[in-house]
Amino acid sequence: MQSLLRLINTRTRINTVRNGGASFLASYTTLPPSLLQSDPQWDHFASDPKSRPPSVHGLGHNMLTSRLERLPSDESVVSAFDGWMRDGFEVDRDGIFQALNCLRCRHLHSRALEVMEWVMRERPYKVTEHDYSHLLEFTIKCRGIAHAEKLFQTIPKSYQNEFLYNQIIISCLANRKNKNIKLSYTYMEKMRKMSLLISPFVYKSLITPHLTPSRRKNIPDILTQMKMDGVKPCISTFNNLLNMHAGNHDIDELSKVFDEMQMADVEPNENTYCILAKAYTMARLYTVAESYIEALERLNTGNNLGLLNTLIMLYGCLNKDKELDRTWKSVQQWPHVVPKSYLLAIEAFGKVGLVSNAEEIWAILRSIKKIDQTNEFNSILSVYCRYGIVEKAIVICKEMVANGCKPNAITYRHLTLGYLKAGRVTDAINTLKRGKYEQLTKKAMRSASWLESTLMVVEMFSQLGKLGKAEFVFKELKRSKYSRHTFVFNALLKGYVTARVYRHEENLLEWMISDGAKPDAETYRLLKLIRCP
Structure with a gap:
């Protein structure tokens, strides 16, 4: 009986405001007929009465989210809401916002837009600026900024406030096209004329698309304007x-x-x-x-796997084996450890010299999943090549190819290092040549694994007096801007010393400083040894 009363109350409230809600949506766009129809036969839980949610409390909102997520693409959200209310549940703001968050995470933006259009049309609760902001957000994502601007003009003036202006700017900046960035500046200027406060998150969203090299020069101007607007x-x-x-x-x-x-x-x-x-x-x-x-x-509370993964990587780089072992044991206590954690642990234990531990973790990873990605093979490969264990490295490469994975630039770089460590210089040079034809992404070029192995290759070639090869590999460190660190340049200068190639000190210093590196005592010591007689 209580469920029936809740259903009647909800239907009565919806019917009371139905006409007002429909006129709002009709003022900016024509809705597809499917949104104006309902299917009384729809009910995901009709076949199994035991699976019906017992109440609107507890799992109620999750069950509404589940219905919306599993809704067939050719069905309207109207049928989902009808089935939900037919089961005696109310549609409230918390349930809608939770559903929107889930749909957003799954990139089901068109479905989220349908939900907000239904809310605006049926008005199951009193709408606020938050509801309008969600409607604007998904309109921009699904129909473009032009539709969103028309929609913004139809929103009641009482809701066209500071919050809504900030939201439409953030939504514009989510799509990093030049025209949307320019439009965001236009709305920010309107806010200044209306004496509305600009949110710090607007500037955060504005800086994000300017982090690319081509737009980075504009960041100082953005920060200056941020101070002028009094935004912290x-x-x-x-x-x-x-x-x-x-x-x-x-x-x-x-x-x-x-x-x-x-x-x-x-x-x-x-x-x-x-x-x-x-x-x-x-x-x-x-x-x-x-x-x-x-x-x-x-x-660190032990509840953040991402933080634990970072600590694993850092302890490996700092050669702290005890702290690494402790952190890895904390990760193993998690009910589900993602493959990334295993890969980071393998590389970290390899860096601290515990090859057997790295092999044990590799064996565990192979037992729980199929190794079918190149980066997974590269993790154990980096361990073997760091210590010149090329026999095992070659076995890993053969297994990689047998599993349908193609060696990439990082694979060949690890192998080059492995051959150098094993004293097989000719094989190292041939592998280096093969690797230069592989495409290298910017993300891979900036990764710690790539930078460390590449620097070690430079150091090895410098020790052997192979200056031409050392300079060739050094150019890659220069492209990634890793050569800004003095020790990277010093590694190359050692190659000049070993090869007994003399250069003018001023030319080398000018080259070094132009790349952003600062000469130190070791630099000047090496320069004295390679100074022209």
Whole structure:
């Protein structure tokens, strides 16, 4: 009886506002007929009465989300809502917002737009600016900015407030086309004329598309305008800037941004410390890196697998075998460990010299899943090649090909290092030549695994006096801007010393400084040895 009363009350409220809601949607677009029809026969749970949700509490909202997600593509959301209310449940704001979040995560944007159009038409609850913002968001994603602008004009003036303006700007910036970025500036100017406050998340969203090399020059102007608008940067804004400078291996700018962050009284989070720890580790500033790792350990509750994965990678780079083993045991306590964790652990144990541990983890990974990706084979390959165990490395390569995986640039780079470590220089040079024809993505070029193995190849060629090969590989480090670190340039200078190739000191210093590296005592010592007589 209570379920029946709830159904009657919900239907009565919907019918009361039906006409008002329909006129709103009709003012900006023509809805497809499927949205105006309902199918009383639809019910995902009709075949199994035991699977019906017992109440609207607890799992109620999840069950509504499940119905919307499993709805056939040719059926309207009307049938899902009809079935939901026929079971005696109400449609409330919490249930709608939870459903929208799930649909957004699954990129079912058109279905989410249908949900919001149904809400606006049927009005199961009193709508707010949050409902209109969701409607704008999914309209932009599904129908474009032109439809969204028309829709914005039809929204009641009382709802065209600061929140809604900020939301439409963020939605514009989610699509990083030039015209949408220009439109966001237009709406920001309107907000200034109306004395509306611009959200820090608007500027965070504005900076994100400008992180690309072609647009990066505009970031200082954006930050200046941010100060003029009196907007305090949020933690996400600072993290984006830190990540940009870390990717460029620009430690000076990285340090400046972090100082500005502290002056602004913005509390660092886990992502902040992860970015800093990785950047200083790659720069071989281990003491500074350890201080940020200690901060990460204080934040580590064992409930964040991403943080544990980062610690595994960092402990491997810092050669901390005890801390690495402890962290890996924490990861193993999780009910489901993702393959990425296994791959990071394999490489980390290899870096600290525990090859047997890396092999054990590799065996566990093979027992729980089929190894069918090149990067998975590359993880154990990097361990063998680091120590010149080329026999086992060749076996892994043969298994890789047998499983239908194609060796990539990182594969050949690891093999080149392995052959050099084993003293098979000719094989190393031939492998290097084969690898140069493989395409290398920007993401792979910036990865720690690629940079470390490439630097070790430069060091090995320099020790052997193979200056031409060392310079060839060094160019790749230059493209990734890793040559900004002094120790990378010094590795190449050692090749000049070993090969007894003399250069003018001024030319080498000018080359080094132009790349952003700062000469140190080791640099000047090497320059004296290769100075022209």
